[in-house]
Amino acid sequence: MTLLNKNTESEFAAERAFVKSYLDKVPGKCAVSDDKTDELKKKISMLLHERNAVLVAHYYTDALLQSLAEETGGFVADSLEMARFGNQSEAQTIVVAGVKFMGETAKILNPEKTILMPTLEATCSLDIGCPADTFASFCDAHPDHEVVVYANTSAEVKARADWVVTSAIALDVVEHLIAEGKSVIWAPDKHLGNYIQKKTGAENMLIWDGACIVHEEFKTRALDTMRHLYPDAAILAHPESPMAILEQADVVGSTTQIIKAACERPEKTFIVATDAGIFYKMQQLAPDKEFILAPTAGEGATCRSCAQCPWMGMNTLESLYDSLLNGSNEIHVDPSLCEKAMVPLQRMLDFRQSQQDA
Ligand code: SF4
Numbered sequence: 001m002t003l004l005n006k007n008t009e010s011e012f013a014a015e016r017a018f019v020k021s022y023l024d025k026v027p028g029k030c031a032v033s034d035d036k037t038d039e040l041k042k043k044i045s046m047l048l049h050e051r052n053a054v055l056v057a058h059y060y061t062d063a064l065l066q067s068l069a070e071e072t073g074g075f076v077a078d079s080l081e082m083a084r085f086g087n088q089s090e091a092q093t094i095v096v097a098g099v100k101f102m103g104e105t106a107k108i109l110n111p112e113k114t115i116l117m118p119t120l121e122a123t124c125s126l127d128i129g130c131p132a133d134t135f136a137s138f139c140d141a142h143p144d145h146e147v148v149v150y151a152n153t154s155a156e157v158k159a160r161a162d163w164v165v166t167s168a169i170a171l172d173v174v175e176h177l178i179a180e181g182k183s184v185i186w187a188p189d190k191h192l193g194n195y196i197q198k199k200t201g202a203e204n205m206l207i208w209d210g211a212c213i214v215h216e217e218f219k220t221r222a223l224d225t226m227r228h229l230y231p232d233a234a235i236l237a238h239p240e241s242p243m244a245i246l247e248q249a250d251v252v253g254s255t256t257q258i259i260k261a262a263c264e265r266p267e268k269t270f271i272v273a274t275d276a277g278i279f280y281k282m283q284q285l286a287p288d289k290e291f292i293l294a295p296t297a298g299e300g301a302t303c304r305s306c307a308q309c310p311w312m313g314m315n316t317l318e319s320l321y322d323s324l325l326n327g328s329n330e331i332h333v334d335p336s337l338c339e340k341a342m343v344p345l346q347r348m349l350d351f352r353q354s355q356q357d358a
Contacts, residue, residue: 037064037317040317040318040321041064041068041071041317043321044068044072044317044320044321044324045068045071045072047321047324047325048072048074048095048324049072051093051324051327052091052092052093053091053092053093053094053095053116053324054072054073054074054075054085054086054089054091054093054094054095055068055069055072055074055075055095055097055320056069056074056075056076056077056082056085056086056094056095056096056097056098056106057069057074057075057076057082057097057098057315058076058077058078058079058082058097058098058099058102058277058312059076059077059078059255059259059275059277059278059280059281060098060255060274060275060277060278060309060312061097061098061277061312061315062277062312062313062315062316062317063277063279063280064317065097065315065316065317065320066277066280066281067280068317068320069097074095076280076281077256078166078167078168078254078255078256079098079101079102079105079151079152079166080105080151080166080168081256082096082098082102082105082106083102083105083106083108083109083110084109086106086109086110086113086115087109087110091113092113092114093113093114093115093116094106094110094113094114094115094116095115095116095117095118095320095323095324096115096116096117096331097117097118097315097320098117098122098312098315099122099123099124099127099309099311099312100117100120100122100123100124100127100331101123101124101127101151101152101153101154101155103115103117103120103331104154104155104331104333105151105158105345106331107155107331107332107333107338108155108158108333108338108341108342108345109342109345111333111335111338114327114330115330115331116323116324116327116328116329116330116331117315117323117329117331118314118315118316118319118320118322118323118329119314119315119319119323119329120329120331121311121314122311122312122314122315123311124152124212124309124311125210125211125212125213126150126152126153126188126189126210126211126212127152127153127154127157127188129188129208129209129210129211130149130153130154130157130187130188130208130210132154132156132157132160135157135160135187135188135208136160138185138206138208139160139185142183142185142206144183145182145183145184145185145204145206146162146163146177146182146183146184146185147160147161147162147163147184147185147187148161148162148163148165148170148173148174148177148184148185148186148187149161149163149164149165149186149187149188149344150164150165150166150167150170150187150188150189150192151164151165151166152188152189152212153187153188155333155334155337155338155341156337157187157188158341158344158345159337159340159341159344161344162344162347163177163344163347163348164341164344164345164347164348165348166254166348167192167238167239167240167253167254167255168253168254168256168257169348169351169352170192170196170239171195171196171199171200172351172355173348173351174186174196174200174202174205175199175200176351178200178201178202183203183204183205183206184202184204184205184206185205185206185208186205186206186207186208187207187208187210188208188209188210189208189210189211189212189240190207190208190209190210190211191211191212191215191216191239191240191241191242191243191246192239192240193205193207193208194207194243195239195243195246195252196239198243211240212240213309213310214240214274214275214307214308214309215238215240215241215242215245215273215274216240216241216242217296217307218237218241218242218245218273218294218295218296218307219294219295219296220242220244220245220248222295223235223245223248223271223273223294223295224248225295226271226292226294226295227248227271230269230271230292232267232268232269233267233269233270233271233292234250234251234261234265234267234269234270234271235248235249235250235251235270235271235272235273235294236249236250236251236253236258236261236262236270236271236272236273236274237249237251237252237258237272237273237274237294238252238253238254238255238258238273238274239252239253239254240274241273241274245273245294249273250265251265255274255278258272258274258278259278259281259282259285262282262285262286262289262291263285263286267289268288268289268290269289269290269291269292270282270289270290270291270292271292271293271294272291272292272293272294273294274307275307275308275309275312276293276307276308277308277309277312279291293307294307
């Protein structure tokens with residue numbers, strides 16, 4: 001872990017006060033449902049049943065959507081596990097509460113099924129920041145590099161890649177490629193790319209300049225101060241966070257990996273550097289522990305996200321209900337594009353299977 005320098009004790013005290021005031025404003029607990037919400041949830045449950053549909057929700061969506069997914073036989077997970085669940089489910093329609101690339105991934109893995117989303121407006125700064133044509137030109141300019149892209153990309157970008165990976169497996173895949181003597185293009189998250197490069201010591205790794213607007217907001221100095229306020233807490237960080245945050249973390253991992261760490265580690269308090277939506281699952285699986293958001297306020301703060309993805313937040317009970325009622329917001333991916341994008345996705349799935357078999 002890296003400790004930042006402090007100038008004077010008084011400066012330190014002022015920072016502690018600042019972080020404390022920030023903490024007072026952060027909603028630490030999930031929303032509680034009221035009567036109106038319950039009525040909407042009942043209507044959605046009936047529609048899911050009538051339409052032979054299943055709801056899968058990402059960890060970053062509203063707690064109400066996550067609980068509804070679980071109550072109706074659906075699933076709450078990271079993007080890949082959401083798509084895999086849809087593949088194994090007998091339901092003909094999969095309703096994806098998340099952002100657009102997640103709906104597209106579900107379609108690529110389940111081309112014969114209907115994929116609906118509460119909104120098609122919900123996107124991701126990583127996806128937006130990696131346009132398919134520019135990225136293809138970049139890859140074409142470096143034909144000797146293996147192209148590894150993160151799941152947070154469009155179907156077109158996936159189709160151009162040799163590998164599609166999630167944060168849970170990215171490090172292992174790049175390690176494997178480096179061991180084979182290959183050079184790597186990594187896209188689009190620069191922070192995750194820098195983390196992988198540091199961990200693997202990979203030379204000749206070309207890293208695309210994209211970032212997640214949520215994770216990029218975490219503030220190093222304020223986090224350091226928070227650690228002094230909670231000396232017994234462990235810091236859990238998603239690798240989309242800047243390197244200076246990751247260097248302070250006790251655990252760096254995907255959403256699934258940091259949830260697991262929260263359950264298994266002995267600490268009772270955790271400072272969490274990822275989207276606040278993850279608290280629903282953490283509190284459910286470790287109700288005796290305390291979870292605190294890592295600070296997004298402080299010097300240089302823009303508070304564009306405040307640890308809550310604005311696009312994930314576009315998934316509401318109302319928009320979910322409308323989508324199911326009208327069959328609206330269906331995801332379409334050209335079948336030939338699905339086939340091409342399936343190749344690097346399948347490569348990752350096979351790689352993971354071979355790890356589990358070993
Ligand atoms: S939290 Fe970040 S990576 Fe996830 S969907 Fe939002 S912008 Fe994209």
